Amino acid sequence: MPLLVAIALILPGCARVPHHGPTEIVYWTGWSGHEFDIQRRLVEEFNRTHPDLRVRILSQFGNSGYQKVRIAFAGGATPDVMSTVWADELAGYARRGVLTPLDDYLKRVGRDLEREFTPGVARMLRVQGRVYGLAATTNTCFIAYNRAIFREAGLDPDKPPRTIEELDRAALACTRYDAQGNFLRYGFRPGGLGTWAYVFGGRWYDPDTNRITANDPRNVAALRWMASYSQRYDIRKMEAFQTTFGSTETANGPFFVGKTAMWFTGEWAEQYIRRYAPNLDWGWFPLPYPPGGRPNTTASGGSVFVIPEACRNKDAAFTFLNWLTSAGPVERFCLEIGNVPPLIEAGNRPSFQRDPLRRFAVGLAQGVNSFGPPPIPIWPTYAREIGRAEEAATLGGKDPQELLDSLQRRMEKELKRAERELAR
DSSP, rough: OOOOHHHHHHHGGOOOOOOSSSEEEEESSOOOOHHHHHHHHHHHHHHHHHEEEEEEEEEEEHHHHHHHHHHHHHOOOOOOEEEEEEEGHHHHHHHOOBBBOHHHHHHHTTTOOHHHHHEEEEEEEEEEEEOBBBOOOBBEEEEEEEEHHHTTOOOOOTSSOBBBHHHHHHHHOOEEHHHHTTTTEBSSOOHHHHHHHHHTTTOOOEEETTTOOOTHHHHHHHHHHHHHHHHHHHHHHHHHHHHHHTTTTTTTTTTTTTSSSSSEEEEEEHHHHHHOOTTOEEEOOOOOHHHHHSSSSEEOEEEEEEBBBOSHHHHHHHHHHHTTTTOOOOOOOHHHHOOSSSSSHHSSSHHTTTSSHHHHHHHHHTTTEEEEESSSSTTTHHHHHHHHHHHHTTOOOOOHHHHHHHHHHHHHHHHHHHHHHHHO
């Protein structure tokens, strides 16, 4: 579809100011189904309590919805408020000048990003020192474990692994083979180099120097550790074993049917365990770390709420955005969908603190080792390439140092190219 035609088709959904009655705010959300229904109820509450404003909520779910978002930004045919921007896209949109900086609005209402939001979220909402978005949800990551399998393996289920060495020993103890040496169960399979690099003490970008740090020695150490599992357990047999059950969040997922003892996951795991394995005896623990690494590391991210630069009702849009990302609505939304509040006040309320898993996840999110996407315009590309390097090391047997040296060179060039384009 030609771009101009696509933009013309989008225009009717953009903001407008009626001649009479309340000012209309058009809000695009990426949520659908149950999550959209909760958002809709929050919008209805806002409309009842703000008679001079009327929010019209529209779902832009799935690939077609996010393609519509990209087209809208390209043509300036955007709504007033959007939650259809992922955290890893924020810097790219901000640097292109298509988002409204929120600093003056936040100052006007007395909001303080660093005081209100969890550390990882607060950092990811800033691009070159300015705030371009707010958040109503975030996630954490940790390891869920099967307590019954731990007991069977001679491990104390009340003392899960704290270090990488302890994790490796537990994984080996929980692994079982048949007489032919094929897997009956594996203890653990690490994945997610983007996060494990932080656990090992590394990072992917230095904001002080605007430098890519893909081949940081600690990143390399993390990838070597991940690749060691492929060598120790015969990756070909592990891959064959994984074809015998479903993907992780299905009824036949390996954790739910006892095919793995430990699972790299997040707070959303609880809803799937409740659905598919309600009698499972399970627990959770923070990502174990090596000497010199970071305890209680977690990734943060998710959807970001923004006001496009093309918005014609910015004051009204911020009134809605400010309300939607305040403690009350954030608490209710996160409780309903099983996410972690990015607002410290919401996470400290009894609704989260009285539940052990929620309290644990909130503690991770509020900790100093909570990391969001680096504020660079190439991060979506960079993150994909990190995943490819992980695959090449763990499945292809490639050398981690060579892979991350190559990634370093390519992403340095990519960042320079992006900076040149943005400077035009």
